Amino acid sequence: MAPPSKDDLSKDSVTQESVLETLRGLRDPKTGGDPVSQGWVAGLSLADGAVTVALDVPPDLGPQLEPLRREAEARLSALPGVNACTVVLTAQRPAAAPAGRGGHGPNHGQGQGHGGGGKGTGIAPPGVRHIIAVASGKGGVGKSTTAVNLALGLAGQGLRVGLFDADIFGPSIPRMLGLAGERPEVVKDRLQPLRAHGLAVMSIGFLVEEDEPVVWRGPMVMGALEQLLRDVDWGDLDVMVVDMPPGTGDTQLTMSQRVTLAGAVIVSTPQDIALLDARKGLAMFRRVNVPILGLIENMSYYVCPNCGHREEVFAHGGARRTAEEMDCPFLGDIPLDMRIRVQSDAGRPIVVAEPDGPHAAAYRAIAARVAEALEAPAAAADQGPTIRFT
Numbered sequence: 199m200a201p202p203s204k205d206d207l208s209k210d211s212v213t214q215e216s217v218l219e220t221l222r223g224l225r226d227p228k229t230g231g232d233p234v235s236q237g238w239v240a241g242l243s244l245a246d247g248a249v250t251v252a253l254d255v256p257p258d259l260g261p262q263l264e265p266l267r268r269e270a271e272a273r274l275s276a277l278p279g280v281n282a283c284t285v286v287l288t289a290q291r292p293a294a295a296p297a298g299r300g301g302h303g304p305n306h307g308q309g310q311g312h313g314g315g316g317k318g319t320g321i322a323p324p325g326v327r328h329i330i331a332v333a334s335g336k337g338g339v340g341k342s343t344t345a346v347n348l349a350l351g352l353a354g355q356g357l358r359v360g361l362f363d364a365d366i367f368g369p370s371i372p373r374m375l376g377l378a379g380e381r382p383e384v385v386k387d388r389l390q391p392l393r394a395h396g397l398a399v400m401s402i403g404f405l406v407e408e409d410e411p412v413v414w415r416g417p418m419v420m421g422a423l424e425q426l427l428r429d430v431d432w433g434d435l436d437v438m439v440v441d442m443p444p445g446t447g448d449t450q451l452t453m454s455q456r457v458t459l460a461g462a463v464i465v466s467t468p469q470d471i472a473l474l475d476a477r478k479g480l481a482m483f484r485r486v487n488v489p490i491l492g493l494i495e496n497m498s499y500y501v502c503p504n505c506g507h508r509e510e511v512f513a514h515g516g517a518r519r520t521a522e523e524m525d526c527p528f529l530g531d532i533p534l535d536m537r538i539r540v541q542s543d544a545g546r547p548i549v550v551a552e553p554d555g556p557h558a559a560a561y562r563a564i565a566a567r568v569a570e571a572l573e574a575p576a577a578a579a580d581q582g583p584t585i586r587f588t
């Protein structure tokens with residue numbers, strides 16, 4: 199672990215050493231050892247008084263160590279200079295087999311541990327009716343841009359919408375919503391989501407410095423994501439849109455299994471290679487019985503801002519064809535347009551920046567299809583073949 203930085207050493211700020219010292223004062227009830235000497239400290243981040251610690255513990259000890267985790271949080275929270283503290287327990291657990299999805303019922307009022315992803319391990323903030331994942335087979339296809347504008351489109355329908363940035367390796371939601379550098383408030387030990395354009399928003403980006411490379415190991419990722427879902431005061435939401443990390447790795451799979459997803463939206467560009475990855479993403483969600491709400495083609499075509507000429511840069515229409523071949527709904531296409539990027543970079547997503555423009559209309563139409571699918575899941579959502587994942 200890196201030595202404490204100069205900033206760490208300033209008088210009122212918490213330091214790595216004071217965090218480690220506090221952890222050394224705790225005892226594992228089984229061995230009597232402390233978390234530091236047992237080599238459990240897998241990650242430690244300090245940012246503006248927000249302390250995040252990941253303890254990588256032996257899988258069989260996980261449940262017994264919950265009191266130690268809570269004690270660690272309590273003691274660290276009491277250190278001078280700490281205004282928010284999250285301690286996560288992670289362990290290289292075997293992935294839970296998904297329980298059968300008896301339909302796509304809303305989460306409302308069911309709290310944690312209800313069916314769906316992994317028996318007894320499903321996580322759902324209690325007041326959230328539907329959780330949907332926005333995913334892509336590969337990075338850079340515009341997944342986060344789509345997640346933000348889709349969330350805003352859903353909010354435009356009068357729904358209460360949350361946006362959860364689960365893209366822990368490259369959280370871009372804070373910047374896209376003009377919230378970069380903001381920190382969540384802690385009220386009664388619970389992190390309060392930030393608010394932007396009517397959305398409740400949470401991202402790991404609010405807890406670490408923007409330019410700080412976050413080196414997460416697999417099990418840490420799940421611990422952090424689970425904790426952000428559990429410890430954030432999401433309140434009552436009709437829909438939570440989750441911006442997933444790109445790809446089809448363990449994180450996506452585990453997230454699909456542990457969080458009761460009402461469905462997944464897959465974003466792809468029209469190139470063959472991206473579509474191939476989109477197919478893999480789609481297959482992964484089907485394997486864990488998450489309904490596919492549909493495919494979106496992003497950067498579908500280019501319209502010259504000067505002459506209005508439409509250019510099919512990447513063989514437009516590939517996602518629609520793929521959707522047909524894979525027997526899932528096609529939700530719509532969004533062109534490649536500089537204004538989408540420029541507005542997004544400026545923290546004003548296009549749905550908000552140009553609400554009367556064609557792109558906002560396209561995102562709203564996609565949002566309407568998604569909302570419809572959520573309300574009539576049996577008719578609209580993809581059931582997919584039932585394949586057990588072992």
Ligand SMILES: Nc1ncnc2c1ncn2[C@@H]1O[C@H](COP(=O)(O)OP(=O)(O)OP(=O)(O)O)[C@@H](O)[C@H]1O
Pocket residue numbers: 334336337338339340341342343344365368370443444496497532533534535536537538539540542543
């Ligand atoms: N339709 C579009 N037209 C123009 N630029 C776009 C469009 N969609 C996304 N972009 C831009 O492309 C870049 C990548 O988008 P974004 O961050 O949403 O992708 P991503 O798939 O979430 O990437 P990653 O998962 O790798 O972080 C951003 O600069 C974004 O503004």
